[in-house]
Amino acid sequence: MGRINSDVLREKLKVYFIMGSINCRKSPEEVLTxxxxxxxxxxxxxxxxxxxxxxxxxxxxxxxxxxICQSHGVPFIVNDDIDLAIALDADGIHVGQDDEPARLIRHQIGAHKIVGVSAHTLEEARQAIADGADYLGIGPIYPTTSKDDAKAVQGTALIEQIQVHGLTLPLVGIGGISLLNAAPVIAAGADGISVISAIAAADDISGTVRGLVQIIRGT
Structure with missing residues (x-):
């Protein structure tokens, strides 16, 4: 298993923003801030x-x-690029099924870093947990245009399966999640949501995030 406190990580996964320069209408620095x-x-x-x-x-x-993240106490995770994550001493890395397994990445990045793994089936989820992942990214929940290599949409079925089979690793749903459809992801058992375009492309970025926070926290 991973070495990050699961309760702390569940809290950090509540509203998990994913973004690169191509997702932004204005500067990435502005969008992130x-x-x-x-x-x-x-x-x-x-x-x-x-x-x-x-x-x-x-x-x-x-x-x-x-x-920017460091100045606000927000964990900074790198997608896929292990060399970049190491060079920056990032807080962690997120990898897909085509990347190295979490146990090898853990050896490279260090014991106290966050390692997240995308999973699309129950078998992949179990393997990621066995390899020492700290959290699982489950999706795509809904149709998405943010990833040109996205897998088939599966709704909340896998999140529900993971709950039924008693897998207790922190979970975050990803794929096409917005203010209009975030609630069912949490209701299915996810600890949080990962969002790209619904935040990055929003006219009111801060307001959109506040709305998502309210949905996730049930307030």
Whole structure:
């Protein structure tokens, strides 16, 4: 198992913002700052897709966004890129099924870092837990345009299966989640939601995040 306190992590996963430069209508720094003002609880740097930054430009943006997170006490997670996560001494990394297993990543990134793994089936969830993942990203819950490699939409079925089978790792739902459909994800048993476009493309970023926080916390 991972080495991060699960109760602390469940709290950090409540409103988990994922964003890279291609997701933004204005500067990523502005978007992230407004999202933090609204109340996001964790941030993942995901710089992928057509037009995404690479090399030094990717590193420089990641460092700027990390500094914003650090100044507000928001955990900074890197998507997939183990070298970048190590270079930045990021708070953790999130990987998919095509990446190295969590147990190998843990060895590289360190015992006290957060390791999240995407899972699309019960078998994948069990394997990720066995490999030492700290949390699971479950989805896509709803149709999404933010990922060109997204798997088939499955609603909340896998979240419910995980509950039925007694798997207790912290869970976050991802894929097409917005103010209009976030509540069923939490009702199914997820500890939080991961959001890309519903926040990054919002006209009122802070207001949208505040609305999501209210839904997740049931207030």
């Amino acid at each position: 407004e999202a933090i003002t609204g109340g996001i609880t964790m941030y993942q740097f995901r710089e992928k897709g057509i037009g995404a930054l690479t090399g030094c430009a990717k590193y420089d943006l990641a460092r700027k966004l990390q500094q």
